[in-house]
Amino acid sequence: MTVAQPDVTVVIGAYEAMPYLVECLASVEAQTIEPERVEVVAVDDGSTDGTGECLEEFADRAPTRVTVIRQANSGGPSGPRNVGLDKARGRYVFFLDADDRLGPEALERMVAMADRAGTDVVLGRVEGVNRGAPKSMWGRTVERTDVHSSNIMFTLSAQKLFRRSLLERHRLRFDESLYTGEDALFTMEAYLRANGVSVVADHTCYYLVGRDDGKHVTKSGSYALRFDSARLLANLIADLVPEGPQRDRLMVRPFTVTLLPQFGPRFLKDGDRVRRRKLELAKPLMEAHWTEGVARHLKVEERLRLHLVAERQLELLTEAVKFTASKKQAPALLERRGRRVYLVYPHFRDRTAGIPDSVYLAGPREARAFPGYREGGTITVLRRAARRARRLLAPAEKVTPEAPTATAA
DSSP: OOOOOOOOEEEEESSTTTTHHHHHHHHHHTTSSGGGEEEEEEESSOOOHHHHHHHHHHHHSSSEEEEEEEEOOSSHHHHHHHHHHHOSSSSSEEETTTTSHHHHHHHHHHHHHHHHHTTTTEEEEEESSSSSOOOOTTOEEEEOOOOOOSSGOOOOOOOOOEEEEHHHTOOEEEOTTSSSSSSHHHHHHHHHSOEEEEEEEEEEEEEEEOOSSOGGGGGOOOOHHHHHHHHHHHHHHHHHSSHHHHHHHHHHHHIIIGGGGGGGGGGGGGGGGHHHHHHHHHHHHHHHOOOHHHHHOOHHHHHHHHHHHHHHHHHHEEEEEEEETTTOOOEEEETTTEEEEEEOOOOOHTTTOOOOOGGGGGOOOHHTSSSSSSSSSHHHHHHHHHHHHHHHHHHHOOOOHHHOHHHHH
């Protein structure tokens, strides 16, 4: 007798997850989707705190099919997720971290959305519990979008519903050589290869739980791992997206979310050796992917810091980071009758620093905050310059004097 294929496989990778695992599993039991439409594959990654026993007890009592795999510790979240994915049979897969929990009706709503819209990835609204959570992509529920026309690139955690045929077709798996940022690579590739992405914004589907013991995976690992993560994510984007505005916009993610925090306030606590080491680690990424097109998408203070990272100007960078840490607002300088707004961050028009004015030029979104700004000014200036150039380059027309007009006698 054949067992019907479940709609969704919930993959739970667990390591030293007690007591958070108790609420995590309770949230699975409380789902409104019919038990026969769900299977759970739980992987205990060498825990010593009773996590494995808790999973086995859950398997004995749960109304849905549960497979528990116990293995030696793999050293990171990628291994358990890959093991669970290899065992999955559902049409969809959802990755649930053992210290987080599902919202009520989460699986039912996300599967219904994927079936209705025919999309390959579904994002369910996320809320944080004792920790932050992404916000910019939850403005409204959207049946079909993509990574280029939404803010979903700012949520690259793995806690989403993925169509399993997409993952199998492209053999998408988590990079087990990474100990941080592995979910960003996996999810970004899924976004880029998906035939569409749905967003469930009107119902909380997932709760990110901040652990009191500080053992959450995103808080662990050497700073050097962040540079690997940023570089690999940027390489992935470059491999799958042709040069141009779409690639430039996506590159904002690795530069601002993964790399830039390494040159934020924490940089001031680093010793000179670590500061120089960070500049060395950033060098391959900056040389390969830092362009004017990417820079234009950033706020001025972000652009300034990354410009100085690219130029490896340690002393100037340190001064810029100090200003950022002070949380002061840089004064604005309006030129061209308000059509250009420069933000006067450190080293602005300092000849010895030699930083181009363009680094300090605010884009329209940032410039609107300053009284006197005339939006569209840059375009207007360029149009006027083009008109002047056309007049200068146009061949002079030959003018012949008009014949005198005869007057009536």
